[in-house]
Amino acid sequence: MSQDESLERIREDTKEWQQVFQESISKTPERLKRFSTVSDRAIQNLYTPLDIEDLDFSNDIGFPGQYPFTRGVQPSMYRGRLWTMRMFAGLGSAKDTNKRFHLLVNEGQTGLSTAFDMPTLMGYDTDCPKSRGECGRCGVAIDTLKDIEMLFEGLPIDRITTSMTINPPAPVLWAMYIAMAEKRGISRGIIGGTIQNDMLKEFIAQKTFMCPPRPSMRLIADTIEFGTKEVPRWNPISISGYHIREAGSTAVQELAFTLADGIAYVEAAIERGLDVDSFAPRLSFFFNSHLDFFEEIAKFRAARRMWARIMKERFEAKDPRSMWLRFHTQTAGCSLTAQQPYNNVVRTALEALAAVLGGTQSLHTNSLDEVLAIPTEEAATIALRTQQIIAEESGVGNTIDPLGGSFYVERLTKDMEEEAFEYIRKIDEMGGMVAAIEKNYPQMEIADAAYKYQKQIDGSEKTVVGVNKYVTGEELPVEILQIEAELERKQIEWTNQVKNTRDNKKVKDALEKLGEAAQRDDNLMYPIVDAVKEYVTEQEICDVFRDVFGVYRDPSVY
């Protein structure tokens, strides 16, 4: 039988089966009026070969490690090496977090991931009036290189990689890390890790911003250029959809806006005169894994295929590694509930499984108490164990891309790819992502999606267990980690001590040089590294940026 004949037969059989199905539901009606994903995508009752008729195995699905990389960027995937279990941690002082890092490394974690407190994330020192009450609350407080030295004390930074979730002041924190390594005799050519450094998604979603979009893009191009030349094992940017999703986007919006951001960064680096294949292999991505199991898996697969196509066709990359979409995943913080918090372990496990079936390179699993506060050690350990159980007990890593070829998953993958490309086309028409952000386009799209989703939960169109269904009055108590109230005062005292013992003449010179470089078109990473070595504080450097580049103000889109 030829393929056409076989499809013809399936077509007839499907028609027949749909009749049987209709008869069946006329007796027992369907549970729901409409079956849809978390992102409100309508789902059919059944998928068959007819639904993937338009797909070509070689062009669209193919083999792991081969273009278009739908099935994974490495040929061996988890049969070779498991994903990196990278748990995000940071609390209180550098000393406290250093202790947590040692604990995680001893528990078998293979990469570090640093969470900073709000003042650090916004480029303010602890003693700034805007920082009142925030020190150490949602991550570690860093004011100077001294804090970074304490943060990584005793940790094998020549062997493990470090991810730093930081955006507007990313160049400063990265410079501190480089300076710290060099003081320990480890050269910048050896250290590996990632800085998030993705400002576009800050304007779109997370709203941790400092300077306006255009100068922010210049700083990012500086870091990409510097990394390519000086710190070749470092990912100078982690292009993030995570926060876009947390802000309430749909899965397709997460996919589209993240890749559109990526396109903007590639364009900025090329404009800087860099060859696409010199930097593109070091671009990394960061996605959210939400609750809709198959939709998420399809999203990861679509992302890989789309990026490969964008790099090859749009930017004419030659090196296959430039076409690799390597990504970190975090399970969806916004899917956790304060009600019946132990259920969060199960949610996280499902989300983590989707990330693994989607072929993630590294993974953070949320702790059950994250919707209440910074996780306790116990909760963080359960979250890590969740990954270890998936990796070593479930057997899902035994074969590569086990869902490849599934009629449903392939259809979803293709649909999401097409819809995301449609968004990218719209953004191109607006003049690219920076222009689209200036028009508040992605912000509005996300705000609308978030509101719609919340309304659906409120109207019980979507179920959230323990919130709008299976609600119980009794709540199991959860132990909560509290941050020491005295921390703020102590940190301010400590930074003052650093300021009093540093060479303030050199500090002044370093800041002047930085200011001059900012006025010109010099790559700012060099003077920043020089400055942090003199124990210039984070805010002192960021104030130079704010002076020269201006301050971005929230356009308030709702």
Added chain:
Amino acid sequence: MDQKRKIRVLVAKPGLDGHDRGARIIARTYRDAGFEVVYSGLHQTPEEVVQAAIQEDVDMIGLSSLAGAHMYLFPRVVELLKEKGADDIVVCGGGIFPEEDIPKLKEAGIKEIFTPGTPLREVVKWVEDNVKPRS
């Protein structure tokens, strides 16, 4: 003529945390419930929040916080309202809070605390029951 007074609410994000999904959803929800909602924008100090509340003559301030600085920021707003003789303005809060902080916040004068998962209609109903437009 007895025209019903409209409830005016300030939705504010004190502190450096930029997670405004909740604040924006609440702003829309209040609007759809017929309230007049003044939105403060991000990264406000408690002083700025209180100044806005007074200039806008709101009946209630809804504070949103997700990054753990609520124990300073929220009570400070209440304290400043008292200083300015504007403590008739009801203050409530939404976001991520450890269970044990909630009674402390209430003691400090935050009238109600909403945690993730609270249905929107409950949030609206609470305002309708507890916030009366000034007469």
Added chain:
Amino acid sequence: MGIAERVTSGDIRAVARLIRDIDDKVPGAREVLKDLYPSTGRAYVVGITGAPGVGKSTLVDQMVTHLRKAGKTVGVLAVDPTSPFSGGAILGDRVRMQRHSMDEGVFIRSMATRGYFGGLTQSTRSAIDVLDAMGKDYVIVETVGVGQDEVDIVQSAHTTIIMLIPGMGDDIQALKAGILEVGDIFVINKADREGADRTVSDIRLMIEMDEKRYRNGWKPPILTAQAVSDIGIEEILDEIEKHHKYLTSSPRRQSRVMYEKARNDLVEMIKDRIVHEVLEDIIHSGEFEEVLQLIVERKIDPYTACDTIVSTRLRSGSK
């Protein structure tokens, strides 16, 4: 201290509450406005209008900064539309002016357009009076230039600024019918965008063509600006000052302007009062719906219905 005294002494709480009372049409507010009237007439009122997204709030924010540097105090009224579905509103213009929130010399108030039957113009005018009476040197009123109400509001300003952005070609044609003729100054914001020159020449052409419309000797200047980057703000303030001088330079013109303004104000006030007395009253009593039903069923003609309602209500005298 009475409310009027508290307002004139600059008491922020009293000012804020009085504006609320005006907005809510609390009868007592009217009495306070009468008491305040002698203290008004000193502030210079600037109206700014334009389509959503042209950057009005950002311009206001920058103007406030410049005026404050020059030692002037400023009141801002930012008007946003009320949702016709719920009657609620999100008032977000304040966000772009948040850096002035701690400045005692600046008072910012957001207002919603509210009802279906006007009234906005009246309450905004009264709010201007309140800010004037509290001693603000300048009062800036910002509205979305979409409806007649909004046009009327900015018309009650001494100087009216119409804001546009490049690439509004067809929109300009549409605007022509409504708001363009009330503009004393035109500002093309976001002038770094493509098409700014084109927009400037479009507006220029329109002004040239309609020259007789522009009263005696004031030809509206067309300025370009990039409000977000603080470019072109001084020039706008200079033109406002020039317009101010123009209005006051000849005593005849000044008294004519004052006459026009008083006339406009009085007409608006009477309209508002009639709406208030007649329309809202019959809506509340249910009579409106009854009559409406009769008209729908064609049992009565709308002319007779209107005559009956208006004559009985108005004859019953003011309340």
